Amino acid sequence: MSSRIFGNSYFRMIRNLIDTNHLEKHIKFAGKLEGKEITSILQHTHLFALPSLMENSSNALGEAQITGVPCVASDCGGTPSIIKDGENGLLFSKGDAYELATQIRKVFLNDQLAEKLSTAARLNGSEFHSRSKILSQYSSIYKNILTLENTI
Numbered sequence: 001m002s003s004r005i006f007g008n009s010y011f012r013m014i015r016n017l018i019d020t021n022h023l024e025k026h027i028k029f030a031g032k033l034e035g036k037e038i039t040s041i042l043q044h045t046h047l048f049a050l051p052s053l054m055e056n057s058s059n060a061l062g063e064a065q066i067t068g069v070p071c072v073a074s075d076c077g078g079t080p081s082i083i084k085d086g087e088n089g090l091l092f093s094k095g096d097a098y099e100l101a102t103q104i105r106k107v108f109l110n111d112q113l114a115e116k117l118s119t120a121a122r123l124n125g126s127e128f129h130s131r132s133k134i135l136s137q138y139s140s141i142y143k144n145i146l147t148l149e150n151t152i
Contacts, residue, residue, distance in 0.1 A: 042067040046114070047107050053094050055079050065089075065125025070117035072103040082128055088120035 018027055030041065042048070048064035050073035055061075057078045064071050065088070073079045074094035083089035090106065092099035107114050127133070 038063060039067060042069050045069050047072060047104060049100065049104060050074065050079065051094075051097075051100055052076060052079070057082065062125055062129040065121040066129060067125075068118045068122035070107050070114045071121055072100065072107065074100075082124070084124075087117075088124040089117055 018024060042064055048061070048069045048071045050058055050061050050071065052058070052074050053076060055074070055077040061071060061073060061079065061082060071083060071089035073083055073089060073091060075091040076094040080091060083091055085091040090103040092103050107117065
C-alpha cells in the first residue's frame with residue numbers, strides 16, 4: 001500500500017481503533033487491487049458492509065451485488081435506490097453502529113436470509129450496473145448537456 005495512504009490522518013485513526021480494540025488479526029488492508037482480485041475476494045466474502053454517512057451510487061456496492069454478496073448498507077444518499085431493505089440487502093440508519101451490527105448479525109445467523117439476499121443482490125446488481133444501461137444513461141446525459149449548451 002502506498003505511503004500516501006499510511007500517512008493519512010484518517011488511516012492513522014482507523015489503525016489506532018484497530019490496535020485499541022485488538023483487532024489486528026481480524027482486519028487486513030488489501031491496498032490497491034485489480035478487478036479480478038476484487039472479484040476473487042468478494043466471491044469468498046460472507047457479507048459486504050457499506051457504513052457510509054454520505055453515498056451517491058457506490059461502485060463497491062455494485063461490485064458486491066454483482067458477485068452475489070449479501071449487502072448491509074446505510075440508508076443514506078442514493079443507496080436506498082439500489083438496496084430494497086429485506087429484499088436484495090439490508091439497510092440501517094446512517095451512523096447507527098448498533099443497528100449496523102444487528103443487520104450484520106442477521107445475515108450471519110440466518111443462512112436462508114443470506115442466500116435470499118445473495119440471489120436478489122446478483123439479479124439487482126446485474127440489472128442496475130449493466131454496462132449497456134450505464135452507457136445509455138451517460139450518452140443521454142451528455143446529449144442533454146450538449147443540447148443545453150447549444151441553446152445558451
